[in-house]
Amino acid sequence: MFIAYWLYISVYLTITNAFIPHPAVRLGGQAGESITHTEQVQLGFIRSLTRFFLDVESQKGANTDKFQGQHTIEQLYQIVHPEWTTDQVSLYSYPLKSIIDTIQIRDALVDLNPTTKNLPSAHFDSESFKESNQRLINLRTKILEDIKDPTKNLEKARGRIGDLLHTLQDFYSHSNWIEMGKTTINDRLALQEDIGQVAGINQATCTNTGCTKMQTKCNLMQKLILKTCPLEYYDCRDNILDEINKQDLLTSGYMSNQFNEKEEPIIKPTNVEKCSHGSIMDKTSHQVAIGGINKDTLTPMYSPHFYLHLDAVKLAIDATERFFNDLRKEIGDSNFDRLFAINPTQEQIEKAQQSLAERKRFHFLTSALSIGLSTSDLNFEKTVKQRLQEIISILFNIKDLTVPTYDLSDHGVEKSDVNIHSGSLLIDGSKSIKRRRINRRRYRMNSI
Secondary structure (H helix, E strand, O other): OOOOOOOOOOEEEEOOOOOHHHHHHEEEEOOOOOOOOOHHHHHHHHHHHHHHHHHHHHHHHOOHHHHHOOEEEHHHHHHHHHOOOHHHHHHHHHHHHHHHHHHHHHHHHHOOOOOOOOHHHOOOOOOOOOHHHHHHHHHHHHHHHHHHOOOOHHHHHHHHHHHHHHHHHHHHHEEEEOOOOOOOOOOOOEEEEOOOOEEOOOOOOOOOOOOEEEEEOOHHHHHHHHHOOOEEEEEOOOOOHHHHHHHOEEEEEOOOOEEEEOOOEOOOOOOOOOOOOOOOOOHHHOOOOOOOOOOOOOOOOOOOOOOHHHHHHHHHHHHHHHHHHHHHHHHHHHHHHHOOOOOOHHHHHHHHHHHOOOOOOOOOOOOOOOEOOOHOOOOOOHHHHHHHHHHHHHOOOOOOOOOOOOOOOHOOOOOOOOOHHHHHHOOOOOOHHHHHHHHHHHHHHHOO
């Protein structure tokens, strides 16, 4: 998964001489310069919310030029309600932000839940295109049924949206859609059974050539958690067979320790050269065809096609926004408003007041994340810098309500629950640790 940013990152702190006390801080917290699933959810939704407000204001005859450029959720509310104070914006946008945070949590848990973390159809792994797309169709159907039924609890629909978005986003980082040269989303996903031709079960898709074996020493945490040293992984270029991409045949990587819905093991074929997912935690990456093709992160240690990560992220954000936009068209503006509490009820406002009074923080939603409607408005460097500043705040226990906790301990996430998808957040070398230590020292000096 796109950095399945999840879990118990244990980083040794020279300052506090202790481990980070947040089991799931890496669910975004220690994603390095990669863009996480939860960030994709928020960025895609902000775009959709921008279109919602723009359309509403346009119908009123208001000037919509103010929606140009990048905006956070709160900035969008301020544009629509210029008479509101900062406190009012924070209060009336709180119910919506809480709902998006819930969706982000469910998106993240797909990589951690025992029923889905090793399930190929939850991640478009092991060429499970039919099964993965059927999962999307089924989830979308249930979401629509829940929303259109006024007697149904919308919490289930919101949770299912997170489940759906994770699988949808994984299509772009786990399949060869990007390697085919595609620059737009697959608009048939979750809507049609035919999402494109898939490579045959006995058809070779990858080759041993094109992958360079890499080897690095382990740091202490990697020794303890990965239990293998030195670390061996692959930097792969053009390892997908040329005819596969030229014929627009879909393929995705196999990986170790996967099981289908019947709990039957899914094993990488040995009679034909299929692609692996790839990662220092994927044993199949050492089987022919070696290497892998995932684009989950910006480091080859976890993603053999790391150099295509941002291309996959851009399409995943586009697909996320498209899902929200299509949902709005299907259910109408009134139900869309109700689903996300864009204009909250009095009951929702009172609950928000209580949460703010209790200084409750979100798990993943951050008030600092912004995006515009144009692809040129994407600023991943800004997103990463904001996240690192948030982590510094967490490390120094600075009480800032705008900073998410990146902690899923209240959702049963265990520190010892390592898997290939969630394992990609381990600190990947002494240089990155030293860099973070330097930044923390600078932050401490500036805070004195």
